[in-house]
Amino acid sequence: MTWELLLWLLALCALLLPVVQLVRFVRADGDLTLLWAEWQGRRPEWELTDMVVWVTGASSGIGEELAFQLSKLGVSLVLSARRVPELERVKRRCLENGNLKEKDILVLPLDLTDRSSHEVATKTVLQEFGKIDILVNNGGRSQRSLAQDANMDVFKELIELNYLGTVSLTKSVLPHMMERKQGKIVVINSLSGIASVPLSSGYCASKHALRGFFNSLQTELTEYPGITICNIYPGPVQSDIVKNALTEDIAKPLINSGDQHYKMAADRCVQLMLIAMANDLKDVWISDQPFLSVAYVWQYMPTWALWLTCKLGKKRIKNFKSGMDADLYFSKWKTKHE
Template sequence: MAWDCGWACVVALLLGAVALLRLALRWVRADGDLTLLWAEWRGRRPEKELPGKVVWVTGASSGIGEELAYQLAKIGALLALSARRQDELERVKKRCLEISSLSENDILVLRLDLTERSSHEAATKAVLQHFGRIDILVNNGGRSQRSLFVDTSVDVYNAIMELNYLGTISLTKHVLNHMIERKKGKIVTVSSVMGIMGAPLATGYCASKHALQGFFNSLRPELWEYPGIVITNICPGPVQSKIIHNVFTEELTKSLEKPGDQSHKMSTDRCVRLTLVSIVNDLKEAWISDNPYLAVCYLWQYAPTWAWWLLGRIGKKRIQNFKRGVDADASYYQKVAA
């Protein structure tokens, strides 16, 4: 009997180890936090929840914003597309019409500069006049950064905060007034995993995203009287988009000379799909990233002392990559030639 019990325990331990290994392997392959992946598996679907919804997307002329426009158009959402470049917005609208059953009037192109805060009230009224309502605001407009603090003008930090932070909350304020009147709506802000952790070469960008995280996490409980208004923070990691081509550098007038290869990063369409899943399932926050960034998010959340130690090591690699003219994140995904 003792022998049988002993072997039974061994078998049970082996089965348990196999189950844990499978879970670990699944987590290693994960591209979103566990709450988000559960919502993708068992939650509400964008195809059922978003048709006919009026969605205003800022930063819609490229990258995540452009892909959001395409996926929302295919689903059948009504779109207000904003960015600074009118011609690029018209290009995105044309493509949306080609890939969907939407009509010309279902897509409003509205040029908008987030730094021109005096224009935000009129822009909001223009969307309301066209559609009669705003169901979802997606705060996606913004710029990243690639420069060392010691080399960077303070004017750059002022511009980053003006665009990424103040411009976003200014537009939100006008749209929120409308949603409060209706007692429903969704405000979705594309933050970043750098709104959770820190990273060298992006001190100003990280600061702006931390500011957005703090603002919207504080705004959410202020709206307790309006349970129909949902605040969602989306935190993508490195994504294949043109954001790296338009980053702030050490001077306002200087562009990044060598953006490097971006193919190792998460595809934009996958990031947007998970963003839409987050929106329809009313998630308060979603981490969307491949590893190792996703693993570092968990570490930063639950073991910050280890996260600081790790950042000190991988931060050195980011700076070395940057100085050699390759993408700062490249060495996490592939070997970089010496």
């Protein structure tokens, strides 16, 4: 092979590489670091086996699916939420379809807004299993209401549950991890913790607060390299989070929770979450397109992203005020591209 031919081949590769990366990005359902870890990284079945994993918000949605997939990896599970019958249902599903026995699963009812109970709950887990390897902060609620219509109780509830409750439980578990000098703190945030969208002002605020707190906490744990914090930002996922969203009043249920088919399947989202946990990734974005692209725009071109979101937000607000699914136009976009 002549030098001239070699140079031509190198130039061709240099031209093809951006094209390949663009194709990968268009088809991506996660950030490229995460997808690289899925391809070449450590496997959850190698890294997470025999660990004690505490999952909040485990009674439905991502939390339930996470418990189910973890049950196949041979971990010890702590399932927490407010709804005990639903936790028991999730436990039965894990026992019937996973690799765990009765002694491997602890159903631990927990109200994240009752911060005085978090120390006792942590001691209960330690008495049962002797350690906490992974805390998955998944509990929380969403919002569907205009900022000017929502009363202050709605904003207070979102901050108490999504932010302060998560911070409080983490602070209860952290001393144990610091004593052992190891552990994983996983925070299920949202792309709304990166972007800002209409009808979710209180929800976005709580998720932005989580991002700030846990990034700051990571900088304070430099003397504990064995403790890792994994911030996971899912986009729209098939779950009950919108169905259970707060409206302009605490007691008012959401009438139209919308179509779910255009959202990412919960099992795929959790598969990628487990990859992130196994590889100790710090910042993880999980979403189908076009939401993944929106996150990149918000991260790297925030002024342009705000302009774009204001344009798209008009349609979202119009749908909401008409009593339709606020994200109906995304459903139509997904159907068209399928």
